[in-house]
Amino acid sequence: MDKVVFLLFVLSLGVSSQPITDSQRLFSIAVSRVQHLHLLAQRLFGDFESSLQIEEQRQLNKIFLQDFCNSDYIISPIDKHETQRSSVLKLLSISYRLIESWEFPSRSLNGGSAQRYQISQKLSELMRGVQLLIKANQDGAEIFSDGVVPQLAPYGNYYQSLGEDESLRRSYELLACFKKDMHKVETYLTVAKCRLSPEANCTL
Template identity: 35%
Template sequence: MHMKVIQWSVWALLLWPQHLTASTPLDCRDDQGSLSRCTSISQEKLVDRVIHHAELIYRVSEELCSLFEELFIPFPLRLQSNPAAHACITKALPIPSSKSEIQQLSDKWLLHSVLMLVQSWIEPLVYLQMTMERYDHTPDMLLNKTKWVSEKLISLEQGVVVLIKKMLDESTLATVYSDQSVLQNDVQPEVLESVMRDYTLLSCFKKDAHKMETFLKLLKCRQTDKYNCA
């Protein structure tokens, strides 16, 4: 276990700074709490920043899954388990998953779908940070990556909110979806059960992070090449 942590620590030290230096800021809130920092830039630049943000979140979510699996999931269970087969917390959302259905989504629904996904994961990622802090020998890099993704997800939400106002000239969804069964902290399950549940949570988030990135890139494509975005 300790050798795995050392190996992953070296790997993370080499790759982690690349995410930070390559990141385009998407900090929309000013000192008064308004989203003026994003409303003042052009729609085209905001789309690019939001897409870049979603790309980074998805990339780090992949690393999180790989790192978590390597550190905490016994090899036999990796072969047996299929997190994608479990019901993800966002399964109830009215968001299509097939390519043909996604192509038929309007720009409005693409943006609102991204916002629903982002808002759905804010609380579960906070929960995930708390549970991983209880693990024995949890490396700081795993906690730091999870915290980084959680913070960037809030920034992405802000960017998408401003984008909806710019592109659609309308208010955004007021409610935040959450599955309370995932966020119960008074229940202490067995260690392996908790680990597998968190692994499923991470796998579902990676899947949804990819959806966010795909939807946003499709949206940009429609703005520049409407008839060739397959």
């Protein structure tokens, strides 16, 4: 069953349908996918920010720096040194949690419906790919050995009826958090992929 899912994942990315057993190849696909998602996140955030007045940008950025993203409840490395010390399985597991946490909120990102659909599809493909990488690197270990995976609420009261100012803040926070989390996943998967190449320099 895993081989079938893996093949579908590869085909969905336009890669050769020849059987692939090298996890380095799957890592490359996953990194490429999250890089694309990160670029989309940056573009959406940039477009939204450019539609704001300068004072609005300043105030929203100030508020965001004092606020938290839902995914901050997912325990992850606090800096690049801890990231480099983390095991491949740990980096993959954290990446999976971060991707999964956006499965529902991504449908409400500011932007066109076509972009939201594209992001949703890419997140699903990436999640399946990372899940396969976890299984390949698991070797009998528990995927989430540090406790129960937290069930994150869909960004608080984002879906409630909000005033204009509050709605603006929520949209800003959602886009900023998505960009932040895709950057995290890109970093973790890149470091994990690098670990498969002993001669590579995996410094950040």
